[in-house]
Amino acid sequence: MELQKYYYDNKIVKCFILATIIWGVVGVLVGLIAALQLAWPMFNFDTEFLTFGRVRPVHTNAIIFAFVGNAIFAGVYYSMQKLLKTRMFSDVLSKINFWGWQLIIVAAAVTLLSGISTGKEYAELEWWIDIMIAVVWVVFGWNMIGTMIVRREKHIYAAIWWYVATFIGVAVLHVVNSFELPVTFLKSYSLYAGAQDAVVQWWYGHNAVAFFLTTPFLGLMYYYLPKAAGRPIYSYKLSIIHFWALIFIYMWAGPHHLLYQALPDWAQALGVTFSIMLLAPSWGGMINGLLTLRGAWDRVRDSATLKFMVVAVTAYGMSTFEGPMMSLKNVNMISHFSDWTIAHVHIGGMGWNGGLTFGMLYFMIPRLWKTKLFSEKLANTHFWLATLGMLIYAIPLYWAAITQWLMWREYSPEGYLAYPNFLSTVTQILPMYMFRSLGGLLFLIGFLLMVYNLYKTMAAGTFTNEEEAQAPVLDNSQSRKDARETQHRWIERKPVWFSIAAFIALAIGGAVEIIPMVFVKSNVPTISTVTPYTPLELEGRDIYVSEGCYTCHSQMVRPFRWETDRYGEYSKIGEFVYDHPFQWGSRRTGPDLARTGVVGGPMYKNAAWHYKHFENAQSVSDGTIMPNYPWFAEQTVNTEVTPAKIRAMQTLGVPYPEGYDTKAVADLMAQGQTIADELKQNNIDVVPNAKVVAVIAYLHKLGRDISKKE
Amino acid sequence: MTNDQNHIQDEYFHDENLDKKLMDHDYDGIKELDNPAPAWIMAIFYITIFFSVMYGAYYFWFSQGPTQDQEYLAEVNEYNTKFGQKENNAPEALTILTNEADIAEGMAFYQANCVACHGANGEGGVGSNLTDANWIHGCDIASVAKIVKDGGPNGMMSYKQHGDKKIQQVASYVLTKLKGTNKPGKELQGEACQ
CATH class of the missing domain: 1.20.210.10 (Cytochrome c oxidase-like, subunit I domain)
Structure with missing residues (x-):
């Protein structure tokens, strides 16, 4: 040949x-x-x-x-x-x-x-x-x-x-x-x-x-x-x-x-x-x-x-x-x-x-x-x-x-x-x-x-x-299967x-x-007390995502007594319907954060604690391996993009009222101000749209809705 | 193909005994044998398929296995049988502990868990001043133990998991050793309390 x-x-x-x-x-x-x-x-x-x-x-x-x-x-x-x-x-x-x-x-x-x-x-x-x-x-x-x-x-x-x-x-x-x-x-x-x-x-x-x-x-x-x-x-x-x-x-x-x-x-x-x-x-x-x-x-x-x-x-x-x-x-x-x-x-x-x-x-x-x-x-x-x-x-x-x-x-x-x-x-x-x-x-x-x-x-x-x-x-002329x-x-x-x-x-x-999870509603039972993130919480969540917090912190309390005693109620499917993306994590190098917003719960910390912890984690928890995030207090959230984020969330099916994007920044500043005021009582001066304020707002949202009575 | 002296020629090592089932396949010098898949690996394959069918049947067709919610309830019941309900030590019945060993334990607990917010000497910081005359949640042993145990909306976290004894010890330490020392620190908060 x-x-x-x-x-x-x-x-x-x-x-x-x-x-x-x-x-x-x-x-x-x-x-x-x-x-x-x-x-x-x-x-x-x-x-x-x-x-x-x-x-x-x-x-x-x-x-x-x-x-x-x-x-x-x-x-x-x-x-x-x-x-x-x-x-x-x-x-x-x-x-x-x-x-x-x-x-x-x-x-x-x-x-x-x-x-x-x-x-x-x-x-x-x-x-x-x-x-x-x-x-x-x-x-x-x-x-x-x-x-x-x-x-x-x-x-x-x-x-x-x-x-x-x-x-x-x-x-x-x-x-x-x-x-x-x-x-x-x-x-x-x-x-x-x-x-x-x-x-x-x-x-x-x-x-x-x-x-x-x-x-x-x-x-x-x-x-x-x-x-x-x-x-x-x-x-x-x-x-x-x-x-x-x-x-x-x-x-x-x-x-x-x-x-x-x-x-x-x-x-x-x-x-x-x-x-x-x-x-x-x-x-x-x-x-x-x-x-x-x-x-x-x-x-x-x-x-x-x-x-x-x-x-x-x-x-x-x-x-x-x-x-x-x-x-x-x-x-x-x-x-x-x-x-x-x-x-x-x-x-x-x-x-x-x-x-x-x-x-x-x-x-x-x-x-x-x-x-x-x-x-x-x-x-x-x-x-x-x-x-x-x-x-x-x-x-x-x-x-x-x-x-x-x-x-x-x-x-x-x-x-x-x-x-x-x-x-x-x-x-x-x-x-x-x-x-x-x-x-x-x-x-x-x-x-x-x-x-x-x-x-x-x-x-x-x-x-x-x-x-x-x-x-x-190559002679591959015979297309059909040979006997x-x-x-x-x-x-x-x-x-x-x-x-x-x-x-x-x-x-x-x-x-x-995937098809049943996405299209069959009964697979994701809703919980009526779970509300969408406020603009400030959403911005805080985006910071959480961008910093890769999920590489060390889970947001998923499993149904074991030793987890519910440590963190609080175990996680339900319906809690996460507004989470784009989900942040359940895969390794707990730090504690689970799914219940950091439950007041009086074992995971709740006030704003001043979080502020100090981000500024210098070692000063609050002796011997911790958490990195410091002092720039959270210095940098601010880019509120120019916030309305677009709200609109994107609406497109994805999050039920913000129509036209909410125009009010989002005002709401963000107002919520930020209450946290800034609280920090002020502890002699901490911070602008209401500081990154640290947004992250604190987000952490105080986690698990809060499910702890409310339906 | 160049005839460079250093060129590595890939050799095929023929083995009379092992290569009896050699096929006519040859891909860039790679040959293949017509051996069957070892029986034991096929056995493992069929066993795992059988296991999976039984697993599905056990949990879903015959609903014998518990769902994870049921498993949790069983675990909680088992816990309650073993340790009983935790609420028997009603805060109202608490007394201030005064013996040195208890106060020392309370101090150790304070150093490990409280200083970050309430300061090394109780002067306050993120948390309230524990040395002055004003108290947000009351200054009797039952109130202090309750706030330590259950936490509060100002950011006090719950220390329930440390156990009632430790909570009573640290409350006693705060009330006997810190309260009234009037350290300069956090401003007055809450109401005057004796």
């Missing part, structure tokens, strides 16, 4: 590799800063741009979308061309993919540090960045599907199934979760409210883990692990079963982030059961990976690439066992709101995503630069530092989680909470936070060793932008049909959960 000559585009792979390395260092460094801030609050540096609430989203976004994102692109662009025996479909699309993605990352870092955030975890970016992400992601998918169409290999290999699922899954998740109403260039409100927003957000949040951190990496594993080991994939059949089972089941599991919270029991049960059913499909990947290494274990000992891959697959197996267990309600009761989840995601992040990325880089770079790795010994040191760093990071956090949970729920013999001061349960685990910082530091040092090693490798080699290759023309061909073998040579089938498998779970 006639051989065709073509060229692999190595340059685009090189670009993504460099971006992976650079953003990886940034992401890990920012993570280390966040870890230090929790152990020693002085690392907040008393500047608004570096408070934990802003730094933490930068860390998560940098790791997930910048480091892992670029690693996915690097790995996909490299392997896809070789697996399909063709150049990428379009150089222009490749370039848009690369530069667009880097632009998004820079925009994300700048906006998040400036306090521009939508307040939805792992989806904090504002509306115009969301649009950029959607566009660049579609470009990536277009380029990928185009490449499959111009391929010279008859069948599409398993790695690419996962790439396709990744493209479709992330596209669907990102678009549905990002529906938001822009108010200004820098501010938007989520279209969904309260419990509905929570369901959509955690459907997204959980599946961002699935389709950004899991499926693409399984695809990468299916290429790089057998390549590096020189061994065949253990079971083609297992590849098929666990692929379809995993992408179908994963999409249902999101509500396991909302167990014992203000969500209908049926939705919680779906979250529990589908998470349990995820165990075997997830482990399918681990098994196929580890069994592929049969006959190659002697080589694992000598190769840092393979060692990293083994740790990656093992960490993946651990996390995907732990995940379903954490979805059981009686385990989730402990793991939710504690450091357990933080430890869990770092096993996945450092071990699985980190490990596979490192393995992949050690594999690709010597091949692309046509030289040997500069130092196998240094790579080995990196391996041990990364593995040890991961353990020293995670183990103290598991310890902290159990300790703190036991303290939260312990009663004295007289029937009172044994640790009524929340702070004492935090200071108890601070030593664990110090150890976790050390784990992060080791991981970073290992990372830097890799950077040096790879730099020396690149410097010693020669890079070919256009790598020549040859392959026969001897299995159904799956047929669809493996029909990329468009394959993509459609994957889309259907993916879409079902989300639709079944």
